[in-house]
Amino acid sequence: xxxxxxxxxxxxxxxxxxxxxxxxxxxxxxxxxxxxxxxxxxxxxxxxxxxxxxxxxxxxxxxxxxxxxxxxxxxxxxxxxxxxxxxxxxxxxxxxxxxxxxxxxxxxxxxxxxxxxxxxxxxxxxxxxxxxxxxxxxxxxxxxxxxxxxxxxxxxxxxxxxxxxxxxxxxxxxxxxxxxxxxxxxxxxxxxxxxxxxxxxxxxxxxxxxxxxxxxxxxxxxxxxxxxxxxxxxxxxxxxxxxxxxxxxxxxxxxxxxxxxxxxxxxxxxxxxxxxx
Amino acid sequence: xxxxxxxxxxxxxxxxxxxxxxxxxxxxxxxxxxxxxxxxxxxxxxxxxxxxxxxxxxxxxxxxxxxxxxxxxxxxxxxxxxxxxxxxxxxxxxxxxxxxxxxxxxxxxxxxxxxxxxxxxxxxxxxxxxxxxxxxxxxxxxxxxxxxxxxxxxxxxxxxxxxxxxxxxxxxxxxxxxxxxxxxxxxxxxxxxxxxxxxxxxxxxxxxxxxxxxxxxxxxxxxxxxxxxxxxxxxxxxxxxxxxxxxxxxxxxxxxxxxxxxxxxxxxxxxxxxxxxxxxxxxxxxxxxxxxxxxxxxxxxxxxxxxxxxxxxxxxxxxxxxxxxxxxxxxxxxxxxxxxxxxxxxxxxxxxxxxxxxxxxxxxxxxxxxxxxxxxxxxxxxxxxxxxxxxxxxxxxxxxxxxxxxxxxxxxxxxxxxxxxxxxxxxxxxxxxxxxxxxxxxxxxxxxxxxxxxxxxxxxxxxxxxxxxxxxxxx
Numbered sequence: 112x113x114x115x116x117x118x119x120x121x122x123x124x125x126x127x128x129x130x131x132x133x134x135x136x137x138x139x140x141x142x143x144x145x146x147x148x149x150x151x152x153x154x155x156x157x158x159x160x161x162x163x164x165x166x167x168x169x170x171x172x173x174x175x176x177x178x179x180x181x182x183x184x185x186x187x188x189x190x191x192x193x194x195x196x197x198x199x200x201x202x203x204x205x206x207x208x209x210x211x212x213x214x215x216x217x218x219x220x221x222x223x224x225x226x227x228x229x230x231x232x233x234x235x236x237x238x239x240x241x242x243x244x245x246x247x248x249x250x251x252x253x254x255x256x257x258x259x260x261x262x263x264x265x266x267x268x269x270x271x272x273x274x275x276x277x278x279x280x281x282x283x284x285x286x287x288x289x290x291x292x293x294x295x296x297x298x299x300x301x302x303x304x305x306x307x308x309x310x311x312x313x314x315x316x317x318x319x320x321x322x323x324x325x326x327x328x329x330x331x332x333x334x335x336x337x338x339x340x341x342x343x344x345x346x347x348x349x350x351x352x353x354x355x356x357x358x359x360x361x362x363x364x365x366x367x368x369x370x371x372x373x374x375x376x377x378x379x380x381x382x383x384x385x386x387x388x
Numbered sequence: 389x390x391x392x393x394x395x396x397x398x399x400x401x402x403x404x405x406x407x408x409x410x411x412x413x414x415x416x417x418x419x420x421x422x423x424x425x426x427x428x429x430x431x432x433x434x435x436x437x438x439x440x441x442x443x444x445x446x447x448x449x450x451x452x453x454x455x456x457x458x459x460x461x462x463x464x465x466x467x468x469x470x471x472x473x474x475x476x477x478x479x480x481x482x483x484x485x486x487x488x489x490x491x492x493x494x495x496x497x498x499x500x501x502x503x504x505x506x507x508x509x510x511x512x513x514x515x516x517x518x519x520x521x522x523x524x525x526x527x528x529x530x531x532x533x534x535x536x537x538x539x540x541x542x543x544x545x546x547x548x549x550x551x552x553x554x555x556x557x558x559x560x561x562x563x564x565x566x567x568x569x570x571x572x573x574x575x576x577x578x579x580x581x582x583x584x585x586x587x588x589x590x591x592x593x594x595x596x597x598x599x600x601x602x603x604x605x606x607x608x609x610x611x612x613x614x615x616x617x618x619x620x621x622x623x624x625x626x627x628x629x630x631x632x633x634x635x636x637x638x639x640x641x642x643x644x645x646x647x648x649x650x651x652x653x654x655x656x657x658x659x660x661x662x663x664x665x666x667x668x669x670x671x672x673x674x675x676x677x678x679x680x681x682x683x684x685x686x687x688x689x690x691x692x693x694x695x696x697x698x699x700x701x702x703x704x705x706x707x708x709x710x711x712x713x714x715x716x717x718x719x720x721x722x723x724x725x726x727x728x729x730x731x732x733x734x735x736x737x738x739x740x741x742x743x744x745x746x747x748x749x750x751x752x753x754x755x756x757x758x759x760x761x762x763x764x765x766x767x768x769x770x771x772x773x774x775x776x777x778x779x780x781x782x783x784x785x786x787x788x789x790x791x792x793x794x795x796x797x798x799x800x801x802x803x804x805x806x807x808x809x810x811x812x813x814x815x816x817x818x819x820x821x822x823x824x825x826x827x828x829x830x831x832x833x834x835x836x837x838x839x840x841x842x843x844x845x846x847x848x849x850x851x852x853x854x855x856x857x858x859x860x861x862x863x
Binding site for chain 1: 403406407410411413414417418420421425427428457570573579625626628629630631632650651652653654661663665778780788789792795796799800803804831832833834835
């Protein structure tokens with residue numbers, strides 16, 4: 112019962128905040144954005160309680176089924192958004208990306224299977240926490256980098272057109288955003304690497320081999336290699352600014368495909384990603 | 389005469405070459421995702437059926453696209469990737485050693501150049517240059533910056549995360565270790581499957597006791613193994629298989645051990661690993677004559693859990709085919725046989741017994757209830773379980789795991805603890821001296837510019853006594 116109340120409270124709060132954020136951004140209403148930034152907090156408190164209660168009640172790290180994945184992944188995304196907000200108000204624009212995504216994930220999870228499900232034997236492993244946690248952190252970092260990419264491009268366009276950046280002044284200056292994008296990519300790349308390594312070690316215990324060319328494995332390797340390439344392109348060939356922003360936006364699709372796309376296209380992956388076996 | 393390989397080396401070490409290989413590999417891997425791969429089919433017959441479905445599928449098969457991950461093209465690309473890695477990494481050795489000040493001369497601090505740089509910050513002091521210099525050293529050391537003295541006495545380099553660039557070698561070297569581990573595993577791996585029922589024991593060399601899935605190409609002599617399954621326990625919660633525990637006794641390469649295997653918790657002895665994958669049902673089947681004499685008993689290993697059907701052969705010439713569907717918690721709803729739960733609370737078997745085209749029996753029996761089979765009867769007397777194990781023998785895990793760790797450490801070292809350097813030059817002026825600070829940071833120069841401003845302000849505070857530093861400096 113309490114789970115349901117907390118879940119729906121978070122969903123309604125994030126929905127309201129999303130509306131405020133989108134309205135604020137589209138119409139350049141600074142005040143709405145400030146209200147939205149503070150408005151995240153009640154939802155986040157409920158979200159945190161939900162995360163803790165779920166963990167305590169089931170006895171395992173919440174990563175079993177769509178809703179638990181949404182609770183955990185969304186919690187990290189929102190926690191990170193708030194951290195950025197309190198550290199530097201000019202970074203709060205990232206909420207425009209993280210809050211609606213969390214809202215959609217929570218909504219999807221609730222529609223699929225809201226009740227806690229028994230944990231399948233295959234998921235009872237200490238590696239579950241490391242693998243899933245790092246997967247979610249890396250996804251969050253890549254998503255934020257892509258979010259900065261969008262804002263970078265919009266702000267740059269505004270500046271190039273010679274108009275007063277006005278509303279976009281609330282974001283860091285372009286060169287800082289360029290570095291922030293890179294910071295998040297680096298962060299995502301490292302946590303992605305840990306996720307792949309942890310998954311590989313887990314696979315050895317569960318399936319008998321470190322690597323089996325499973326479609327999800329291949330796609331995660333592919334996206335990791337492409338993010339690695341983007342880091343090389345920046346460091347070695349100086350692909351910064353708008354080029355990097357576009358890369359971040361395009362590359363995010365590879366991660367989305369890894370997490371949600373592969374199982375739609377290919378039926379025989381060993382990865383169950385949110386579905387209990 | 390030796391061919392001139394310089395142009396070739398130039399190509400191999402270029403970033404375009406790296407990018408080209410990564411893009412080509414990505415295309416291959418992407419193709420492997422779009423075209424169904426042979427290894428992902430449940431058995432060769434299913435693959436053949438798919439292959440023969442259409443001309444296109446047949447073409448994929450003939451072109452080797454259904455085995456793309458192990459195709460010669462991918463191996464060539466991987467070989468080029470590693471050649472590129474080695475060439476680029478060896479090129480970087482002298483550059484990186486200089487960057488961490490492990491080779492080359494002491495840095496030359498050119499005061500005019502530092503002073504003239506756009507990003508240089510100036511901190512003035514009433515101390516003369518000779519006295520200011522040790523104060524600066526003390527300031528930076530106090531903030532945990534390492535000091536690299538410059539040539540002469542004009543300046544020094546304050547450095548943080550000095551050895552961070554060495555992370556490049558750890559990260560790129562880890563690929564080579566993973567490659568070594570991967571090759572060792574690929575060439576020494578034996579993999580086989582074996583089903584053993586509760587109370588059953590098997591003995592022999594690995595490739596004789598298990599059905600071979602993969603033979604090793606190197607170290608082909610496989611160890612002897614004796615395996616006895618003492619018990620198999622399964623647990624279901626709300627229809628989900630939540631636990632499997634198999635207690636075993638083994639003797640592998642002469643070492644006797646007792647152990648327990650669970651899902652995610654395999655049994656290891658030396659280079660041999662036993663992974664439990666699945667469980668099935670092994671009912672004790674008793675065949676009796678019309679007068680009640682027991683003619684035969686056997687444990688039939690059936691893969692009938694989760695609603696699947698399986699079959700086994702009976703009779704002196706194996707002429708009877710017995711197809712079994714298992715209902716652990718038997719119930720009939722609307723005339724349809726079903727199970728209320730996956731737990732064996734009321735086990736029953738739907739049997740379809742045939743001899744060639746002739747139907748012999750079609751009906752449902754409970755445990756201990758006989759089913760007629762011409763002049764005989766068969767009875768499922770007792771329920772046991774059997775577990776399917778994957779038996780693996782391989783080497784190469786050590787370099788692989790070290791590679792994993794080294795790669796992760798290298799990434800963190802290189803990308804998170806980036807090197808920051810401040811060239812410090814002291815110039816005498818009329819009423820004291822001025823310290824010029826020129827900061828540089830790997831990757832995050834703009835963020836470091838903010839940090840530099842803070843450092844300069846702190847230094848100014850110390851030199852001018854706002855925050856006394858080891859006694860009054862400027863009295």
